[in-house]
Amino acid sequence: xxxxxxxxxxxxxxxxxxxIHVELATSSKMFCSCKNDPFGAxxxxxxxxxxxxxxxxxxxxxxxxxIEWTIKxxxxxxxxxxxxxxxxxxxxxxxxxxxxxxxxxYDLPFCRNGLITTELGDVRIHRVHLEEDTGKLQHAMxxxxxxxxxxxxRSSVPLVEIVTEPDIHSGEQAKLFLKKLHQIVxxxxxxSADMEKxxxxxxxxxxxxxxxxxELPKYKVEVKNINSxxxxxxxxxxxxxxxxxxxxAGQMPKQExxxxxxxxxxxxxxxxxxxxADYRYFPDPDIPPIRLTEAYVTEIKKTLPELPDSxxxxxxxxxxxxxxxxxxxxDEKTGADYFESCVSLAQGSFETQNITPxxxxxxxxxxxxxxxxxxxxxxxxxxxxQEKNVDAGVITVAVTLVLGQQTKAIADYKHGKLSAxxxxxxxxxxxxxxKGDAGIIEQELKKRLS
Ligand code: ZN
Ligand code: MN
Numbered sequence: 001x002x003x004x005x006x007x008x009x010x011x012x013x014x015x016x017x018x019x020i021h022v023e024l025a026t027s028s029k030m031f032c033s034c035k036n037d038p039f040g041a042x043x044x045x046x047x048x049x050x051x052x053x054x055x056x057x058x059x060x061x062x063x064x065x066x067i068e069w070t071i072k073x074x075x076x077x078x079x080x081x082x083x084x085x086x087x088x089x090x091x092x093x094x095x096x097x098x099x100x101x102x103x104x105x106y107d108l109p110f111c112r113n114g115l116i117t118t119e120l121g122d123v124r125i126h127r128v129h130l131e132e133d134t135g136k137l138q139h140a141m142x143x144x145x146x147x148x149x150x151x152x153x154r155s156s157v158p159l160v161e162i163v164t165e166p167d168i169h170s171g172e173q174a175k176l177f178l179k180k181l182h183q184i185v186x187x188x189x190x191x192s193a194d195m196e197k198x199x200x201x202x203x204x205x206x207x208x209x210x211x212x213x214x215e216l217p218k219y220k221v222e223v224k225n226i227n228s229x230x231x232x233x234x235x236x237x238x239x240x241x242x243x244x245x246x247x248x249a250g251q252m253p254k255q256e257x258x259x260x261x262x263x264x265x266x267x268x269x270x271x272x273x274x275x276x277a278d279y280r281y282f283p284d285p286d287i288p289p290i291r292l293t294e295a296y297v298t299e300i301k302k303t304l305p306e307l308p309d310s311x312x313x314x315x316x317x318x319x320x321x322x323x324x325x326x327x328x329x330x331d332e333k334t335g336a337d338y339f340e341s342c343v344s345l346a347q348g349s350f351e352t353q354n355i356t357p358x359x360x361x362x363x364x365x366x367x368x369x370x371x372x373x374x375x376x377x378x379x380x381x382x383x384x385x386q387e388k389n390v391d392a393g394v395i396t397v398a399v400t401l402v403l404g405q406q407t408k409a410i411a412d413y414k415h416g417k418l419s420a421x422x423x424x425x426x427x428x429x430x431x432x433x434x435k436g437d438a439g440i441i442e443q444e445l446k447k448r449l450s
Pocket of ligand 2: 021131161
């Protein structure tokens, strides 16, 4: 593709909508009381019951916490909360789906119309709904035969699906958007959002169009279940080039589902995706519609923590951090809380009051000692500051000593060579074995040389 003119590339724009699945970290599953810990389970199919195995006669009961957390996430994303909602059955066959349908939400999701801002443009959230995860297939060798096993520990784990509008226009923007979403989910504490374990799974829907066109392209390519922000970026970059090349050759890219190939940073066709599949959605007759009250939603809103954007702004205003420092410190909520504990400790005593929030922030950014308590960190900073402090008399002695030795530098300085002064400061510091404040030493030298 190297031969493609940059000119041609620049005539097109990428259009991406994302679907993100996030497993909620509730203690029990979505519709039964089985333990929700598929990754920690000692053996396959341990955390199962008639409900999550889809046995006849079993009745699902929605998990209240999962609904609460879905609404919490919706509120954090600025969504409108639907007070009337319901669960629907989405039918399809796959061996990891015991019931032959997934309980999901069709036309009445809990949340709609949210927004995440990124430096490369806003991304509107189309909807946020709640559903259940499937089991997991395991390909293995048993008695010398290739077999596929099914583990239902993950079957019916609460799963939130977030769907964006097609507002993302580059791999880089997708990455910024996903990082922010991931950060918000972690701030809320509703999911580990651990990508390696599949607790957060990403699916971009990608197409390109000529710049200036207003209609959405007539095709889109879905890249399934990616587990890293960088892979999403690379998949989008790869697809963009591929589509432009096809369009330039007069061909329409095929509507299909593709898989990401890590080794080559490319994608391969998995199956063609015809029109929207007919899942025969209908309301789950076992689960009555859900009616929420304004008061209930207001109560949940009160439990929202301060979110990253406001925290960054506050840290800049309240503590005088630079925007880079504030962004860094607020990356994880635990880190931001830790920083504030350090600040309040430092401000709490006269001894440490010169240890400013900026000094603490820079120390946190540079010294990664996760186990170190805030108290220990402030003590270490104080020790460092005290080490720098040298008695004025000691400085005078060192300055006298250096001035007695460096006659050439003194002459240079007196002839207006400023670098000679810096050299003398360096010599005094050397004499003090690195201690002493450079500013104070400089003042003392100037005084003595004038
Ligand atoms: Zn169960
Ligand atoms: Mn889904």
